[in-house]
Amino acid sequence: MALFHVARYGGLEEAGEEAEADGRARALLERLRRRARERQLQKQQPQQEPPQQEPAEEAPQTAQAAGKRRRRPRRTRRREGGGTPGNPQMLPGKRRKTDSENAGAESKEREPEDESVGAEDAGPPEGSPEEAPGPSAHALVLGGFGRSRTPKVQPFLPVWLAQPSCVGKNVTEGQVPIEDIPEVHPDLQKKLHAQGISSYFPVQAAVIPALLESTACGFLVSRGGYRPSDLCVSAPTGSGKTLAFVIPVVQALLHRAVCQVRALVVLPTKELAQQVSKVFNVYTDATPLRVALVTGQKSLAKEQESLVQKTPHGFRCLADIVVATPGRLVDHVDQTPGFSLQHLRFLIIDEADRMIDSMHQSWLPRVMAAAFPGEGTKGPLALLQRTQLQAVTAASISCPQMPLQKLLFSATLTQNPEKLQQLGLYQPRLFSTGSAPGGPRDPDVDEDRDSGGKYTFPAGLTHHYIPCSLRLKPLVILHLILEMNFSRVLCFTNSRENSHRLFLLVQAFGGVTVAEFSSRYGPGQRKTILKQFEQGKIQLLISTDATARGIDVQGVQLVLNYDAPQYLRTYVHRVGRTARAGKSGQAFTLLLKVQERRFLRMLEEGGVPGLERHDTPSELLQPLVPRYEAALSQLERAVKEERRQKEA
Numbered sequence: 001m002a003l004f005h006v007a008r009y010g011g012l013e014e015a016g017e018e019a020e021a022d023g024r025a026r027a028l029l030e031r032l033r034r035r036a037r038e039r040q041l042q043k044q045q046p047q048q049e050p051p052q053q054e055p056a057e058e059a060p061q062t063a064q065a066a067g068k069r070r071r072r073p074r075r076t077r078r079r080e081g082g083g084t085p086g087n088p089q090m091l092p093g094k095r096r097k098t099d100s101e102n103a104g105a106e107s108k109e110r111e112p113e114d115e116s117v118g119a120e121d122a123g124p125p126e127g128s129p130e131e132a133p134g135p136s137a138h139a140l141v142l143g144g145f146g147r148s149r150t151p152k153v154q155p156f157l158p159v160w161l162a163q164p165s166c167v168g169k170n171v172t173e174g175q176v177p178i179e180d181i182p183e184v185h186p187d188l189q190k191k192l193h194a195q196g197i198s199s200y201f202p203v204q205a206a207v208i209p210a211l212l213e214s215t216a217c218g219f220l221v222s223r224g225g226y227r228p229s230d231l232c233v234s235a236p237t238g239s240g241k242t243l244a245f246v247i248p249v250v251q252a253l254l255h256r257a258v259c260q261v262r263a264l265v266v267l268p269t270k271e272l273a274q275q276v277s278k279v280f281n282v283y284t285d286a287t288p289l290r291v292a293l294v295t296g297q298k299s300l301a302k303e304q305e306s307l308v309q310k311t312p313h314g315f316r317c318l319a320d321i322v323v324a325t326p327g328r329l330v331d332h333v334d335q336t337p338g339f340s341l342q343h344l345r346f347l348i349i350d351e352a353d354r355m356i357d358s359m360h361q362s363w364l365p366r367v368m369a370a371a372f373p374g375e376g377t378k379g380p381l382a383l384l385q386r387t388q389l390q391a392v393t394a395a396s397i398s399c400p401q402m403p404l405q406k407l408l409f410s411a412t413l414t415q416n417p418e419k420l421q422q423l424g425l426y427q428p429r430l431f432s433t434g435s436a437p438g439g440p441r442d443p444d445v446d447e448d449r450d451s452g453g454k455y456t457f458p459a460g461l462t463h464h465y466i467p468c469s470l471r472l473k474p475l476v477i478l479h480l481i482l483e484m485n486f487s488r489v490l491c492f493t494n495s496r497e498n499s500h501r502l503f504l505l506v507q508a509f510g511g512v513t514v515a516e517f518s519s520r521y522g523p524g525q526r527k528t529i530l531k532q533f534e535q536g537k538i539q540l541l542i543s544t545d546a547t548a549r550g551i552d553v554q555g556v557q558l559v560l561n562y563d564a565p566q567y568l569r570t571y572v573h574r575v576g577r578t579a580r581a582g583k584s585g586q587a588f589t590l591l592l593k594v595q596e597r598r599f600l601r602m603l604e605e606g607g608v609p610g611l612e613r614h615d616t617p618s619e620l621l622q623p624l625v626p627r628y629e630a631a632l633s634q635l636e637r638a639v640k641e642e643r644r645q646k647e648a
């Protein structure tokens, strides 16, 4: 109050008024202090303390009262700017630290007191803390700078994320016979049967009708004249997400008149793009629809030939569906004459969480700019241009436009609204198998936790971990492979160097057909390796995380994590290479002592079901030791030789 009067220009004629007001303020302040003291005494009475004593001098009678009194004088002293009585050399910074060190413990034991301070704060204005002479009055009434426990902010999910359309987790349960979804075109139903598929998996049974519904009125608008909602799908690995978009997209495009790029699928790796384009090829076979693969596996010119053709009147589009990796897609947007996304109806972002992570490459803004090139056009033509998302107004819906619908798929779809916001989704709808979509989440904790708490795993997958020393890791892997004798085993390491060394070692050990898969090899070689693995010519494939996502190799019975994955998301995708499409599979993770606690906690928080410890007694490893030691010496020689060749 006094501060207010001093700061303001009063002028001579106001001097008298000012003194009067000052007097009034002081009287009010005195009254408030008195009242505060009374309240303080009232509080102390139930604890039978002598009412006339100042808190600083009181002998503590209960632990709580002692806690209260010990702290109050200290706070007062700090504000007065003096040295700490018992420790005059202590620097102010140090004093602050000491206080904050105590804060955690204090806030717990002091909760009731803190509340009372809060209640006081809610009362009438009581002057600045600097003016308070006595510790008791200051601590209770003035200032309000004491630490009070602030209520924990609960994360708030938008309704569409918090209340998804639930999809059955278990692909073996809740399958829907193909005939039970008659909206699917008979030709496509026949194709499904021809592929040995007689019923839809739960995610397909939920997503296919929803997508077909949004194309029921053809290309221009969705049912009722509205723009269709964008769809997000979060379902476990191997649950059939690919067909969930392939079938409705192919059906929607079946009756197109002119070939234009209407569907664009963007995926993070060449191998995944290749796999998805294969599925599209199966279902577009014997239709006029054409699929182009744009990943950089072929030269730019070759890919251009599959996308556009030069004619005397301009360019002719040659692909209805383009499956691409983001980098190469942008190359074509920039460099391929006649390549147009103006007629794009579906933008499918597979492995969406990974694609969101690659947003810094700005591939999405480039695609959107190519899909809405005429924005800003003036004149009568402006009416014919399609425009990006905007507020729905009478004007914006008066001329029907072909919508661009985004479809997101992942086994670990982020539920972090801030990340999803980057995609500019329109009235999104989420299909999820997650048990607790709005469950415990804290997007700030770490990158991996933004799934909404728990991931869903294939029902047929069993999880194990093996405590192991660094020295014994390769021996344990060899023991597992030889003991289980599975025909297809996928083993993950955290670096291509580790993959290579383990490969050399297993090769030197012998008895297992082994190959490695990493960026050491070019796209062509990688393709061959995957093919041989699929054909069963390779028993053990040692890989970096290049094959962790999306790769669908039938018959992988065992996944080994030679190096424990750092993030839960990585774990989900790695182990998801087995137990696909309702089959069973096993996952083993080798853990060093130092990794054990963090890893087990990560899996527990991620909702990994029935994780089992698996010990390998040394008697089991002993018989392998002589061969292993010979292999180690061979590895040493091989590494030296490689080094020599590199230097040469």
Ligand SMILES: Nc1ncnc2c1ncn2[C@@H]1O[C@H](COP(=O)(O)OP(=O)(O)OP(=O)(O)O)[C@@H](O)[C@H]1O
Binding pocket: 196, 197, 198, 199, 200, 201, 204, 235, 236, 237, 238, 239, 240, 241, 242, 243, 410, 411, 549, 550, 551, 552, 576, 580, 581
């Ligand atoms: N309805 C079905 N009936 C039988 N098999 C199916 C069905 N749908 C898909 N599959 C098969 O299931 C396997 C896994 O499918 P898909 O690759 O689409 O899984 P996904 O959910 O995309 O997995 P990921 O998240 O790992 O990419 C494929 O081999 C596919 O052919």
